[in-house]
Amino acid sequence: MQEFFWKHDASIKSVFVVILLVLVMWIVSLQSQLTFVPATPPEVITNDVCGEDCKKTIQEIVTESVSSISASPKIVYAIPKQTGNQQKVTYNQQVTYIPIPGGFSTRLTEWSDVARSEVYIDLAEYSSEPYIDWEATVRAVSGNIQVRLFDVTHTIAVGESEIKSVSSTFTTISSGNISLWRGKNLYRVQVKSLDGSEVFFDSGRIKIVSK
Numbered sequence: 001m002q003e004f005f006w007k008h009d010a011s012i013k014s015v016f017v018v019i020l021l022v023l024v025m026w027i028v029s030l031q032s033q034l035t036f037v038p039a040t041p042p043e044v045i046t047n048d049v050c051g052e053d054c055k056k057t058i059q060e061i062v063t064e065s066v067s068s069i070s071a072s073p074k075i076v077y078a079i080p081k082q083t084g085n086q087q088k089v090t091y092n093q094q095v096t097y098i099p100i101p102g103g104f105s106t107r108l109t110e111w112s113d114v115a116r117s118e119v120y121i122d123l124a125e126y127s128s129e130p131y132i133d134w135e136a137t138v139r140a141v142s143g144n145i146q147v148r149l150f151d152v153t154h155t156i157a158v159g160e161s162e163i164k165s166v167s168s169t170f171t172t173i174s175s176g177n178i179s180l181w182r183g184k185n186l187y188r189v190q191v192k193s194l195d196g197s198e199v200f201f202d203s204g205r206i207k208i209v210s211k
Helices: 002-007 009-033 052-070
Strands: 081-083 086-091 095-106 119-122 131-140 145-151 163-165 171-174 184-193 199-209
Touching: 095 119, 095 131, 095 184, 119 199, 131 145, 131 163, 131 184, 145 199, 163 171, 184 199
Parallel strands: none
Antiparallel strands: 081 086, 086 095, 095 199, 119 184, 131 171, 131 199, 145 163, 145 184
16 A cells, blocks of 8 residues: 555645645635625614694694793892992882981980981982882880981971871881982981880881882
């Protein structure tokens, strides 16, 4: 057997080479016959479960919501303006309240000035014929209390500004319409007891309504 392979070694090698070449050619032929098919993404199917009526209803809801937001009332905040010991608060540029500090008491039966109750008012800052009144929170221990506004600039009491109370507990009383002089004038509160009993002025404010 060994002698056979020695004698036919060249022939056997030739046969193996031929077989190898045939295999290579067959593999190349198979590769050329294969067709590349690109991957196709899966088709996305969207089911429109909301029909025309549904879409119309949604549109109406959105429209109503936007309209309600647009129609919401706007809130306007007034910014207090500080002038010395006087704070002027204006609401919507129509009604102005000027607070007057108090914490005052007396037994005198003559007019007494309330300390730190002075305020400046210039009617030129308002409309030509504003409505003006003032109110005070007061109490009388066992008698009567009377309060008024005094025009320091012209050294006269403000007409129709005198108001009275007989309440033994703090009560807010109002003057009704009063008239002030034109120009920038200084005003203060005056208090007196009608019977000599102790009376108290807690606070007050002047209201100016621009027309």
